[in-house]
Amino acid sequence: MEVPQKKNPLDKELWLKEIYTFKENVEALSGTKVTVERLKESIKLVNKKRRVMQQINEFRRLENPPISGLDTLLIAQISLNQDINKFIAGCEALIGELQERADKGISAYDNDGPRIMMAGTPSPMGNAKVHYVVESSGMQIVADESCTGLRYFRDLVDETPEDLDGMIAAIADRYFKIDCPCFSPNKERIDNILATVKEYSVQGVVQNILQYCHGFNIEAKAIENVLNEINMPSLKIVTDYSDEDIEQLRVRTESFAEVMAAEAPAAV
Amino acid sequence: MSQDLRQLWSNLGLNLELHDELMANTSRLHERTHLSQHSRPARMDYFDHALHASHGERCAEIVDYRKKGGKSTGTFCIYVPDEIALAADVLPIPLCGGSGWSVDYADKMFPRDICPLVRSTFGMAFSGT
Numbered sequence: 001m002e003v004p005q006k007k008n009p010l011d012k013e014l015w016l017k018e019i020y021t022f023k024e025n026v027e028a029l030s031g032t033k034v035t036v037e038r039l040k041e042s043i044k045l046v047n048k049k050r051r052v053m054q055q056i057n058e059f060r061r062l063e064n065p066p067i068s069g070l071d072t073l074l075i076a077q078i079s080l081n082q083d084i085n086k087f088i089a090g091c092e093a094l095i096g097e098l099q100e101r102a103d104k105g106i107s108a109y110d111n112d113g114p115r116i117m118m119a120g121t122p123s124p125m126g127n128a129k130v131h132y133v134v135e136s137s138g139m140q141i142v143a144d145e146s147c148t149g150l151r152y153f154r155d156l157v158d159e160t161p162e163d164l165d166g167m168i169a170a171i172a173d174r175y176f177k178i179d180c181p182c183f184s185p186n187k188e189r190i191d192n193i194l195a196t197v198k199e200y201s202v203q204g205v206v207q208n209i210l211q212y213c214h215g216f217n218i219e220a221k222a223i224e225n226v227l228n229e230i231n232m233p234s235l236k237i238v239t240d241y242s243d244e245d246i247e248q249l250r251v252r253t254e255s256f257a258e259v260m261a262a263e264a265p266a267a268v
Numbered sequence: 269m270s271q272d273l274r275q276l277w278s279n280l281g282l283n284l285e286l287h288d289e290l291m292a293n294t295s296r297l298h299e300r301t302h303l304s305q306h307s308r309p310a311r312m313d314y315f316d317h318a319l320h321a322s323h324g325e326r327c328a329e330i331v332d333y334r335k336k337g338g339k340s341t342g343t344f345c346i347y348v349p350d351e352i353a354l355a356a357d358v359l360p361i362p363l364c365g366g367s368g369w370s371v372d373y374a375d376k377m378f379p380r381d382i383c384p385l386v387r388s389t390f391g392m393a394f395s396g397t
Contacts, residue, residue, distance in 0.1 A: 003347055019349055026356035030339040034355040042354040070302055071312055078318045080362040081326060084354075090314035097311045108307050124366030124385060125322060126294055132301040147346050157351060171349050178347060212383050240384045241368030 007176065007183055016172045023168070039167050043157050049084055050153040052091035057150070059098045060142045061200055066101035067094075068108040069118065069141020070131050076148040077125035109135075114203040114260045115142045117196060119223060121210040122147035127241055130208045130249065137253040143200040145193060146208065151178060154192070181215035189219070190226050197232060204260050205234040206253070233260055273324050276331060283396030290397045291323060293369040333359065344389075365389035370397060 001018045004011035023034055032038075056075060059066055075094075079087055116139045123131065123146065135141055145151060155177045158170040179189035197205065205227055209216045220236050227234045235256045239245055277284060298319060302308075318326070334340065340359040353360040365388025373391035380387075 001347060003345075019352065022349065023352050023356065026339075026341065026353050026358040029341065030357045032357040034352060038355040038357075039351065042351045045354065046351050067309060068305060070305065071308060071315070074302055074312070074315050074319065077366065078315045078322075080364070081322045082318050083326075083329065087318075090311070090318070093314065094309060094311040097309045101309060106307065108305065108309070110306055122364065122385070124362075124364040124388075125319065126297070126366030126388070127368065128297070128301045129368075136304075152346055168352070171351055175347050175349055210384055212381060241366070241371055241388060243368065 003182065005183060006185075012172075012176060015176055016169065019168060019172045019175075034164070036162070036164050036167070039164065040159075043159060043167060043171070045084060047156045047159065049079065049088055049091075050156055052088055052095065053079060053153040055095050056091060056098065057143075057153075059102055062102060063201075064105075064107035064109060064112065065140065065142055066098050066106055066108055068135060069116070069144060070128055070135055071108065072141075073123060073128055073131050073144065073148060076144075076152060077123070079152070080148075081125060109140050111138045111140070113140045114257060115140050115201055117141070117143040117145065117193075117200065117202040117205045118149065118208050119145050119193060119205055120208040120216050120220075121213050122149075122151075123208070124148065129241070129243070129246065130206070130237055130239065133246060133249045134206055134253050137250060138257050139204075139253070141206075143196050143202060145189075145196055147180070150192070150196065151180070181219040186219060190223065193223060194226065194230070197227075197230075202232070204256065205232060206256070207234060207236040209236065209238045211238055211240045233263070273328065276328055280327075280331070281396065286395050287323070287397045290367065290369050290392070290395075291320075294367065295320070330359070330361070344386075363389050365392060367392070370395055 001022055002014065004014050027033055053075065056067065056072060060072065116134060118131065118141055131141055143150065155174050157174040161167045161170050179186055179192055207220050207223060209220060217238060224234055224236065235252060237249060239249065274284065277287060302316065330340065338359060339357065340361050341353060342363045343360050344363055348360060350360050364385050367388050370391030371384055371387045373395040374387035376394045378387055378390060
């Protein structure tokens with residue numbers, strides 16, 4: 001699909017056309033037409049998946065959350081692989097347990113923070129390296145704005161349209177909200193980051209960037225500047241999938257944790 | 269069950285020896301990271317199981333679905349509208365790779381200085397895993 005690089009009216013038009021082309025392609029593949037009924041159902045189902053992921057995420061607003069960043073990452077990774085109905089059921093069962101843990105004050109951590117937001121590129125299934133290093137350095141990842149985090153399930157498709165074109169436009173709108181730096185300008189990402197650090201009482205941000213992802217790497221400076229303006233400590237990590245730099249990363253994350261503990265940062 | 273899976277993998281043309289290595293690597297990492305936590309919700313077991321099932325039972329589910337005439341489409345990135353694919357009875361299958369094990373196998377076609385995610389996925393394709 002041709003994803004535009006700006007979000008002007010011309011780009012929105014292109015994106016909508018790409019969605020229609022995608023529709024035609026999948027219809028040709030399966031021989032099944034996308035009808036109003038079928039699309040209504042699938043919008044509800046995918047929104048339901050997003051909602052259960054949102055609900056799990058909500059527990060991370062709590063002090064000493066009942067679920068870790070490593071585990072919420074695993075959930076996001078699995079969400080891309082499993083049968084959607086089984087995945088939703090798995091999440092619903094977990095939500096019940098998280099409520100019990102929250103009621104009893106059971107933390108997923110054996111430390112008290114600091115509270116970190118991860119920002120940057122996704123960590124698909126098989127890669128939890130940076131999340132692991134950050135959390136095993138004594139920090140709590142309470143938010144993650146990457147594509148294996150909030151970017152994936154933050155926005156729902158508007159369920160009000162009743163006609164096919166209205167539903168397709170609602171879908172196009174929802175996906176056009178994605179705040180990936182392959183769009184420029186990408187102001188909504190800054191707005192989202194600022195909102196999230198407030199909502200989750202974040203004390204520090206780790207920018208987790210996959211090597212050679214120039215979009216995120218270049219935008220990292222703008223993000224760092226914005227975070228500096230609100231006195232939010234941040235650390236930028238650029239790495240690949242290999243194990244070779246784990247100990248060097250740990251030195252940096254442990255120092256970052258110490259700096260935050262020493263500065264006793266004010267809540268945003 | 270595991271013999272069935274090995275047969276399934278063999279039928280798919282996988283390199284069984286390398287696939288075993290990939291699986292062992294995934295398990296090792298999972299033990300070191302997620303399983304080393306001290307206070308996990310019990311219900312995370314579904315997700316732990318799903319990680320291992322991603323190359324096993326889930327694979328078998330999809331093969332079964334395809335055998336019955338089901339269609340699927342591989343996807344990269346979160347822009348692909350799942351709603352439309354599902355409404356057309358097409359299963360979207362995200363292909364974004366996260367395994368470091370397979371990255372070097374991508375040298376067959378790709379330079380080293382590109383996105384590791386892409387190299388991971390294509391490395392799995394080229395190594396038959």
